[in-house]
Amino acid sequence: MKIAILHEMLIKLGGAEKVVESLMKIFPDADIYTLIYDEKKVGSIFPSEKVKWVAKSTQFIYKLFRNQRFCLPFMPKAVESLDFSQYDYVISSSSWFAHGPIVSWKTKLIVYYHSPARYLWDWTHEYKKDIGFSTWIKWILLWKLFTSLRLWDIDASKRADISLANSHNTQKRVEKYFRKNSDILYPPVETERFAKKRPHPNPLFPGEGIKRYYIILSALTEFKKIEIAIEWFNKIPNLELKIIWDWNYRNILENLVVWENIKFLWAQYWDDLVQIVQDSQGLIFPWEEDFGIVPIEVMAAGKPVFAYRWGGLLETVIDWKTWAFFDDKDGDDFVEKLKIFDQENRDWKYNPESCKKQAQKFSEAEFEKRMKKLVKS
Numbered sequence: 001m002k003i004a005i006l007h008e009m010l011i012k013l014g015g016a017e018k019v020v021e022s023l024m025k026i027f028p029d030a031d032i033y034t035l036i037y038d039e040k041k042v043g044s045i046f047p048s049e050k051v052k053w054v055a056k057s058t059q060f061i062y063k064l065f066r067n068q069r070f071c072l073p074f075m076p077k078a079v080e081s082l083d084f085s086q087y088d089y090v091i092s093s094s095s096w097f098a099h100g101p102i103v104s105w106k107t108k109l110i111v112y113y114h115s116p117a118r119y120l121w122d123w124t125h126e127y128k129k130d131i132g133f134s135t136w137i138k139w140i141l142l143w144k145l146f147t148s149l150r151l152w153d154i155d156a157s158k159r160a161d162i163s164l165a166n167s168h169n170t171q172k173r174v175e176k177y178f179r180k181n182s183d184i185l186y187p188p189v190e191t192e193r194f195a196k197k198r199p200h201p202n203p204l205f206p207g208e209g210i211k212r213y214y215i216i217l218s219a220l221t222e223f224k225k226i227e228i229a230i231e232w233f234n235k236i237p238n239l240e241l242k243i244i245w246d247w248n249y250r251n252i253l254e255n256l257v258v259w260e261n262i263k264f265l266w267a268q269y270w271d272d273l274v275q276i277v278q279d280s281q282g283l284i285f286p287w288e289e290d291f292g293i294v295p296i297e298v299m300a301a302g303k304p305v306f307a308y309r310w311g312g313l314l315e316t317v318i319d320w321k322t323w324a325f326f327d328d329k330d331g332d333d334f335v336e337k338l339k340i341f342d343q344e345n346r347d348w349k350y351n352p353e354s355c356k357k358q359a360q361k362f363s364e365a366e367f368e369k370r371m372k373k374l375v376k377s
Contacts, residue, residue, distance in 0.1 A: 100156030167312035188367035213240035300359035302352030
């Protein structure tokens with residue numbers, strides 16, 4: 001049985017890429033296909049010898065501009081150009097265009113939806129503002145492009161033999177935009193890795209093993225709303241925040257920092273990352289997410305999460321037992337709710353064992369069992 005795994009872009013290591021990594025473990029002989037590949041950024045997890053094919057057109061544009069946005073007009077044709085005729089199964093990990101390959105009638109296409117393309121649908125107005133869509137030249141150039149991409153997106157959604165959604169929230173969005181049903185399969189989370197206690201002290205922060213700090217663990221993009229956390233942590237200089245990761249929004253976010261209580265770290269992996277999480281007081285999560293793997297990892301380490309009350313996160317929590325929420329999208333109640341959360345955290349309201357127990361519901365084992373069953377059947 002020959003299996004291919006398709007993912008739009010292997011240029012960063014985020015939640016969707018963790019799903020691809022897990023699929024590689026489940027099907028170690030599978031070949032990896034993608035539209036854009038950056039070995040320097042992802043080669044530690046996705047080495048070049050495992051990446052069977054990269055679409056030539058989109059890879060050329062990405063190398064030329066070093067920005068995936070310039071590839072958008074060419075992605076539908078790029079994904080349709082990939083030849084899967086030699087495979088029995090194609091497992092597509094899709095947030096944008098990976099749900100649209102053309103396969104033969106003998107090849108089964110399983111699409112795992114992280115989300116329909118958010119910039120084409122429910123985040124389209126935010127995306128237009130970000131790229132300066134209001135200017136008349138871009139308005140003329142991009143209006144027809146967005147319309148044509150939406151039409152392609154709807155048509156491509158009909159090609160799957162099996163459609164899976166990573167949460168109830170994503171399932172509803174697939175139904176709304178594509179008018180199709182999907183089954184829910186929660187993403188795999190490395191709960192055991194984050195639950196295993198690491199020795200002290202943390203080599204990254206000598207002497208800080210007992211120091212109180214919260215963390216944000218995320219690619220630094222405009223859609224993550226990390227500026228909300230920075231704005232309000234600027235008003236609470238006695239609380240420390242460590243922002244872990246990197247991406248194209250980093251410089252903008254760094255310029256928003258007022259006090260030394262907010263510190264930026266580069267991307268961390270392996271035991272160093274686990275140690276940072278285990279030594280923290282919990283996670284700050286101010287953005288919308290269709291599921292959210294990072295909060296589950298943090299709970300697996302026995303730590304609570306302070307988050308915006310929205311979306312897939314509501315499926316994974318026990319409110320006021322493993323999490324606390326703020327409700328205003330712009331963060332107007334952030335400081336008030338965070339102070340309460342921090343005090344209750346100091347008072348041990350958020351029991352570490354309760355956090356770990358909740359996280360175990362989303363372990364890798366269940367994902368592997370379901371995915372193998374789908375392929376065998």
